[in-house]
Amino acid sequence: MTLSNDKAILSIDGLELHFSQGGGVFRGKAAKVRAVDGVSFELYAGETLGLVGESGCGKSSLAKAILNLHRPTAGAVIYSNTDIAGLSDRAMRQYRSALQMIFQDPFESLNSRHTVEVILEEPLLIHKVGDKNSRLQRVAELLAMVGLPPSAASKYPHEFSGGQRQRIGIARAIALEPEILICDEAVSALDVSVQAQILNLLLDIQEKLKLSIIFISHDLAVVRHMSDRIAVMYLGQIVEIADAESIYSSPRHPYTQGLLASIPRLGEASPIEAQISGDLPSPMAPPSGCRFHTRCQHRQARCEHEAPSLQAGDDGPHLTACHFWPEIAAKQANS
Template identity: 75%
Template sequence: MSEAILDVRGLKLHFSQRSGVFGRDRAVVRAVDDVSFALRKGETLGLVGESGCGKSSLGKALLNLHKPTAGEVIYQGKNIAGLSDKAMREYRRSLQIIFQDPFESLNSRHTVSAILEEPLLIHRIGDRSSRAQRVTELLDMVGLPSSAANKYPHEFSGGQRQRIGIARAIALNPSVLICDEAVSALDVSVQAQILNLLLEIQRELHLSMLFISHDLGVVRHMSDRIAVMYLGQIVEIGDAQAIYEQARHPYTQGLLAAIPRLGSSPEESSQIGGDIPSPMAPPAGCRFHTRCAYAQAECSKQAPELRAESASHFTACHFWEELKLREFTPAERKPR
């Protein structure tokens, strides 16, 4: 087992939000609530879950784009959680992110050359000539011609803009790359090209990647391990093959059962029943119990901890041992 490059311990990210008449009441949005995991050197850890479960918030909290409320993010023996922007600067070279929307994340007023040169200027790397050479190298790495350097983002397709976003993210030779729904805004025909590009770059640069997505098919293609997130918490984590073939948590099983399959009926590929609760008022006990077909009295009273099924597979469910041999059918997915 390889060494952890990023060790996350009890991370919380809570937002204060005004509510009620005239906004006098304060509510707390528990976007990320006591999350712990390790990202190993050279691996891709997939992070999956429904929209609104806290995946993107977690990714941004790791980089201090959102300041964590509590917990630790250990990188190179240093807790970087909550560092000031100035103190965080030295870590920006090693920790980078690819955003979901390539058009929104690129400055429309800058040429591609200026966009790719900016991180080099910020970190005072090279002179004008060497930076121009680096821009050409980056464009070549992501499959774009050198002539793209003098164009603007609006002159490119969505897939090409995402290639530019990838080039910017790897400009400083980072060791950790967070991909926040990096292909969800792209046409299906383009997604495979970008995914294969990310895998190629990962091998070449020996990157560790946190790959955030709601698409389990994409995550399976990309990931060595998978973490499943629900309402701000990780409910299952393990090797990708084990998650897909031996998922233990009812939520994970429901997500897998909801993947559309050729020839399946709408009932067979239906989503998990019910709506995801508000992160301002998460259910007591197991947060999934309000939508779980297997919920029992204990589930509403006591929150389950992540427990080891094996050395590399952990599940937060009181009854996973009873459920592990059962078939999770569409009929059973209806909430009680």
């Protein structure tokens, strides 16, 4: 997993995705859910960017906003020198082949009434790729690429195991040879032994097709295995982003430190000062200032009123949204 000339293939700038919830004639004003609230980052050619955070932090909403499956409230998604955020379905169609998604539940994401052949041929038909014979040949190639036999083409999704169904989902996602693949908890519904097979398959396909990947997961061990860089998301915002080794060896944001402290360790206690207390606040009423301050043991008065921006240290590429991360890091180094 190496970066290709540090060229950004996708740029996200100030992306927001807000939903209205409740309200109506007899219920008053609808509440606003700030699922994604000012996210910015770049995805480089050939890299895997891991996206981690607790359930409910906005990871899946961010993925759908990037792909315009949910129309963003504000911000830009720059791909191929074009802002695709908020494009109509018709205008977006020309970009669909280049940006594809693998969903969490392989059974729910596959049409149970269609054979695998129909499922894999469908994107080719929609985008008017080839004739019938060439499409069927492409289906056979896709099955071979994901490690399934030719006989799988005539079967239905319920005839496969979870891991095999996810292989079909991967085959469908790469049918049009995309440049960018977004994996939304793509292995979380699978057994641990099957997870390893699917992860290695994704790495092989990435190398073969020169893909750039956004890999979303709450499993920090899996993200470390897959990622070149990691972005940590909390309550709709990115709070830390750096290369994977720096995130795991020198986490700066108290939330990142808490996530890493939560990883079970045999015969070793997690550091008490890094543990996260309390529940994730509601995205309908996020805390003022730093959104993590209600759960942070290092909070100060400034945190309650002033929202920190992502800022770099001396090493530049490691960005952290915390007013006091240098002081926290120095204190931990001397303890």
